[in-house]
Each structure stands twice: as C-alpha cells, then as structure tokens.
Amino acid sequence: AKLAAARYGKDNIRLYKVERDEATKTHTVYEMTVCVLLEGEIDVSYTKADNSVVVATDSMKNTTYIMAKQNPVHPPELFASILGTHFVNTYKHIHTAHITIVQHRWTRMTIDGKPHPHSFFRDGNEKRLVQADIIEGKGIEIKSGISDLLVLKSTGSEFHHFVRDEFTTLPEVWDRILSTSVDANWKWSTFAGLDAVKKHVAKFDETWAKAREITFRLFALEESPSVQNTMYKMGEQILAAQPMVQAVDYSLPNKHYFEIDLSWHHGLKNTGKDAEVYAPQSDPNGLIKCTVTRD
Numbered sequence: 001a002k003l004a005a006a007r008y009g010k011d012n013i014r015l016y017k018v019e020r021d022e023a024t025k026t027h028t029v030y031e032m033t034v035c036v037l038l039e040g041e042i043d044v045s046y047t048k049a050d051n052s053v054v055v056a057t058d059s060m061k062n063t064t065y066i067m068a069k070q071n072p073v074h075p076p077e078l079f080a081s082i083l084g085t086h087f088v089n090t091y092k093h094i095h096t097a098h099i100t101i102v103q104h105r106w107t108r109m110t111i112d113g114k115p116h117p118h119s120f121f122r123d124g125n126e127k128r129l130v131q132a133d134i135i136e137g138k139g140i141e142i143k144s145g146i147s148d149l150l151v152l153k154s155t156g157s158e159f160h161h162f163v164r165d166e167f168t169t170l171p172e173v174w175d176r177i178l179s180t181s182v183d184a185n186w187k188w189s190t191f192a193g194l195d196a197v198k199k200h201v202a203k204f205d206e207t208w209a210k211a212r213e214i215t216f217r218l219f220a221l222e223e224s225p226s227v228q229n230t231m232y233k234m235g236e237q238i239l240a241a242q243p244m245v246q247a248v249d250y251s252l253p254n255k256h257y258f259e260i261d262l263s264w265h266h267g268l269k270n271t272g273k274d275a276e277v278y279a280p281q282s283d284p285n286g287l288i289k290c291t292v293t294r295d
C-alpha cells in the first residue's frame, strides 16, 4: 500500500477578539471557528511512525491564538491568508496550508436610536465563510461565502411547464411560497501572496456585502420561475460586480410549504388562492446547485 494523500491539523478552533477604540470607547467584536490543515513532507509520520516531521495540532491551535493577538482578524480572508502563510513560511517541510474560517454574527445593538458601544446580538444563524489555500510556489487561493442565510417569500414564485409523465403528481403552480437557506461562495483569482491579499483587502468586505445584497434583491424582486433561474441570475450579478471573482457557486435547498386541504371540514376553503394555512416540510427538500463562471 502507499500513502496517496495526507493533510492534518486542528479543527473547531473557537476564537473571539475584541478591538477597543480608546478614543471613542467603542468596542468591535469578532467570533469565528477556524480549521487549520497542513500538507507537506509529512508522509513518514503516517508510514514510519516518525513524528519528527509533525507540528503538533496543539501547536497549530496555539499559533492561531498568537497570530490573532498579533494581527487583524478581519476581514477573514486576510486573517486566513496571514495564518496560512505563517505555517508555510515557518516550517520548510510544510508546503500547503488549508485555512477555513466560519465567522459568526455579533451585530451591534441600537439603544435609544444609537449604536451601543459594546453590546451585540446574534441576529441569525447566518455565517460568513472563507476557505484559503496557501500553496508554496503558487499563491493564495481564496473562496469567500455566506451560509445558513434563511429566507422566505410568501408569493412571487412559480413553477410550471416541467416534465409531466407517469411519475409526476406535482401540480403546476403560479403562486407559491419560496423558502431556502442560502449557501453561496465566490472564488477569487489566485493571489500571488500575502502582499497581494493586503493590496486588495478592501474588496473582501465590499464583495461580501454586494453578494449578500444581490441575493436579497433578486430573491425579493424576481417573479421567480424556478430556483434554478433565480440563482443563475444571482451568480451573473456577483460576477458583474467584482472582476476579480472567477466563479460563483450557489447551493439552495428548496424548503417546501405544502397546502392543507380543509374542505372536508364544512367545505372550508384553504387551497389555491384561498390557501392561508400551510404545513412547512422539514424533509424531503429540493436541492438545487449551480456554478456560474465567465464566458
């Protein structure tokens, strides 16, 4: 047998950092979960029980906290690039670092119409994601994203003219509820190294905000003929918004809400245009995926 592939590290490194602005007494907080996976000349630790090549995963956890103390942790694309570059530069036998960051939401409270200096709330399960691969001799490959952004519209969604055969029972619909949990990511053109990431650092927050706004806007405004068509348009608009983005992925579950026929109860109308009470379905769910790239 032979070792075909190997990478190892520490997963679920939970990290919080506060930035204190002494002048305004305003705090800004960041919370994230980090995964570090390293690749390189580490085969003998698997094949020969030779641990001389092993940077302990505990040391990777320690390093993550030290780098967070000594460097900015926002935007997550920058911190991931700093962290990964550290490992590749520090250990000559490590040639690739895969850094994943899942950033959680702490949104500043507004109290008496004013942003509060040090109070925040978790407004939703939505996360901001970064996957950065720091590859010695190649550069830094970054995928940014959003996940678990749960949305619903109560109309403005249709689905008809699909295949009808002996397997089909789904009725055609011209007015339906549409709900999904947005997983979207956008792949940046490869950065030459950490300096290039720093040069373009403003683009990461900008593009995250733009991707989020495009998603909300198209979801709300489109008279959606299908999940497929609406997500394709979202991908097109993100590409148009940021020339440095080379590809956009969407993965959208279709979270169904079924009509409930109550006509057995004294003819109570609750279907079609009279539908008001629905049964939200936890499973099964549609799952629609796409990748949109440049021509």
Ligand SMILES: O=c1[nH]c(=O)c2nn[nH]c2[nH]1
Binding pocket: 159, 170, 225, 226, 227, 228, 254, 286, 288
């Ligand atoms: O938007 C939709 N796309 C589909 O492919 C599908 N299949 N059932 N319902 C659906 N809705």
